[in-house]
Amino acid sequence: MSKFLKVFLIFFFVGSQLFGQNKENKWVVGASVGVVKFTSEDSHFIGEQFIFQMPKLNVSRYFYKGLTLDAAISFNTINEISGFYKNDVPYFSLDGAVKYDFGKSKENFVPYIMFGGSLLKTTYKMTPTFNIGAGGTFWLNSRYGANIQLLHKNSLETFGSMRSHTYFSVGVVYSLKLRAMIPRLWSSNN
Numbered sequence: 001m002s003k004f005l006k007v008f009l010i011f012f013f014v015g016s017q018l019f020g021q022n023k024e025n026k027w028v029v030g031a032s033v034g035v036v037k038f039t040s041e042d043s044h045f046i047g048e049q050f051i052f053q054m055p056k057l058n059v060s061r062y063f064y065k066g067l068t069l070d071a072a073i074s075f076n077t078i079n080e081i082s083g084f085y086k087n088d089v090p091y092f093s094l095d096g097a098v099k100y101d102f103g104k105s106k107e108n109f110v111p112y113i114m115f116g117g118s119l120l121k122t123t124y125k126m127t128p129t130f131n132i133g134a135g136g137t138f139w140l141n142s143r144y145g146a147n148i149q150l151l152h153k154n155s156l157e158t159f160g161s162m163r164s165h166t167y168f169s170v171g172v173v174y175s176l177k178l179r180a181m182i183p184r185l186w187s188s189n190n
Contacts, residue, residue, distance in 0.1 A: 026061060026062035026175075026177065026179075027175070027177065028060045028061075028173050028175050028176070029057075029059050029060075029173065029174050030057070030058045030060070030171050030172060030174065031056070031171050031172060032056040032149075032169040032172075033053065033055070033056070033169065033170060034052075034053040034054075034056050035050055035052050035168050035169075036050065036051040036053065036091055036165055036167050037049065037050055037166045037167075038050075038051075038163055038165045039163075039165075046089060046122060046162075046163060047122075048089045051076055052076060053074050053076045053169075054076070055074070056073070056074035056171065057073050057074070058070055058073075058095075059071055060173075065103070066100050066101045066102060066103045066104075067098060067099070067100055068098070068099040068100075068101065068105075069096075069097075069098060069099075070095075070097045070098075070099055070116070072093070072094075072095040072096075072097075073093070073094055073095070074091075074092070074093045074095070074169075075091065075092045075093070076089075076090065076091045090122060091120070091121075091122050093118050093120050093121075094118060094119045095116060095118045095131065096116050096118075097114045097116025097117075097131060098115060098116060099112040099113070099114040099135075100113050100114070106179070106180055106181055106182050107139075107181070107182055108138065108139050108181060108182070109136060109137070109139070110136060110137045110139070111134070112134065112135055112136065112137075113133070114133050114134065114149075114151075115130075115131065116130075117131060118131055120155075122162065127159045127161045128159070129153040129154055130153075131151050131152065132151070132152055133150050133152060134149070135148055135149030135150065136148060137173055139179065139181060142179045142180075143174060143175050143179070144172065144173070144174055144175075145175075146170075146171075146172060146173075147170070147172070148169070149170075150167070150168050151166070151167040151168075152164070152167075153166075
């Protein structure tokens, strides 16, 4: 079992123990693909301008008036599989965030803004970043949805081992319990 998978399983187990005993369990898990984009200037430092990632795994828990806690782990196994990139820059990220959904959590389309932080590791040592972003989930039914997200990960120059960059991801999400949703117009029998 890889070191990354072990870290994710521990992270998931601890998170589920913290919040899993609530009668209104509102857990969502997801899997995404993503791309990291550095500026042209910063790509010389990192070694690549674009780093493709697969998978990004996350778990989210709605907890209070439009606020959701989100934890994610991502790494770029796609470069190892494809052999496409000559430098194969490693990129490992542990992310934590708070999302605000504007009170739309029961809608079919749930836009959100988010802020949080990450611990990133590329070729060098682990580096913290401050993240801010936006995204949205289109719920196909009360279990499955499609998610899209755009983040800016800001790294302070004092760390020297990472540069600020943009992170875009698209994926699927699954609600562990049926979601209470506002019925769609085409779902009504009238």
